[in-house]
Amino acid sequence: MHYNSIKKGIFINRPNRFVANVLIDGITETVHVKNTGRCKEILVKGTTVFLEESSNLNRKTRYSLVAAYKGDTLINIDSQAPNHVVYEAILQNKIKDFKDVLTLKKEVTFGKSRFDLYFENKSEKGFIEVKGVTLEKDGTAMFPDAPTVRGTRHILEMIDVVNNKYKGYILFLVQLKGVKCFTPNKEMDPEFDAALKKAKSKGVEILVYDSIVREDGLEIGEPVASTI
Numbered sequence: 001m002h003y004n005s006i007k008k009g010i011f012i013n014r015p016n017r018f019v020a021n022v023l024i025d026g027i028t029e030t031v032h033v034k035n036t037g038r039c040k041e042i043l044v045k046g047t048t049v050f051l052e053e054s055s056n057l058n059r060k061t062r063y064s065l066v067a068a069y070k071g072d073t074l075i076n077i078d079s080q081a082p083n084h085v086v087y088e089a090i091l092q093n094k095i096k097d098f099k100d101v102l103t104l105k106k107e108v109t110f111g112k113s114r115f116d117l118y119f120e121n122k123s124e125k126g127f128i129e130v131k132g133v134t135l136e137k138d139g140t141a142m143f144p145d146a147p148t149v150r151g152t153r154h155i156l157e158m159i160d161v162v163n164n165k166y167k168g169y170i171l172f173l174v175q176l177k178g179v180k181c182f183t184p185n186k187e188m189d190p191e192f193d194a195a196l197k198k199a200k201s202k203g204v205e206i207l208v209y210d211s212i213v214r215e216d217g218l219e220i221g222e223p224v225a226s227t228i
Helices: 081-091 149-163 190-201
Strands: 006-016 019-024 027-033 048-053 063-070 073-076 103-110 113-120 125-133 135-137 140-143 167-174 181-184 205-214 217-223
Touching: 006 027, 006 063, 019 048, 019 063, 073 205, 081 103, 081 113, 081 125, 081 167, 081 217, 103 149, 113 149, 125 140, 125 149, 140 167, 149 167, 149 190, 167 190, 181 190, 190 205
Parallel strands: 027 063, 125 167, 140 181, 167 205
Antiparallel strands: 006 019, 006 048, 019 027, 048 063, 063 073, 103 113, 113 125, 135 140, 205 217
C-alpha cells in the first residue's frame, strides 16, 4: 500500500482521539488521526511523525497522521491500512494460507455480520477478519490497546462462519517490524482474550504477520509466532 503525498512532522499533542496537533514546516497544524486507539506509547510529544496530505481542498484537516517513530522503530498507525495490505497480499500470493484464490471480495455480509474479506479457491470458501496491531512491549505485539466490544463481537461471529462449513480466519497484521511474538492483551480486555481462545478451539484459524513499514507505505512481512 502506497501513500501519494507524505509530509514529515513533529507530534505536539492529541486533544481527542480524532485529531492531533503537529508541527509541520514550522507551523502548528491540526491533523486527522487515522487510528481511534490510544497509541499512548507511540504518540509522545516530540515524536517524529509522517502525514498523508489530502488532495481534497474541502476537508477540515489538510493532513492525516499515518505513521510515527517509537525509538528507532517506524510504526504505521493507519487503522485503514491493514485491510488494503492483506487484500493486496492475497492477490499477490504472499500469504501461504490463501494461495491461488479465485475470488476475493471486500466487506461481505454473512448472516448479521459483515467481515473484511471473503475468498474462494478450488476447494474452500471462507471469511477473513483483519485486525491491525500497533501496540508493542519488549518485543511482544499485543491487541487490543483499548477495550473493544466490537472486536470481541467479530471474533465470536467468526465461530458461526465455521459452524456453517466455511473457513474462518482472524488475521492480525502487526504494523511494525521486529516483534518476536504476538499475544492477546488480556490485561486490557479479558473478554477479547477469552473470545479469541474460544474461537481457536472451535476451528477458527488465527494468523499473525508483521509488516514492512516505510514513510510512504506498508506491505505484508513475515509470519509471527503467537501465544494464543
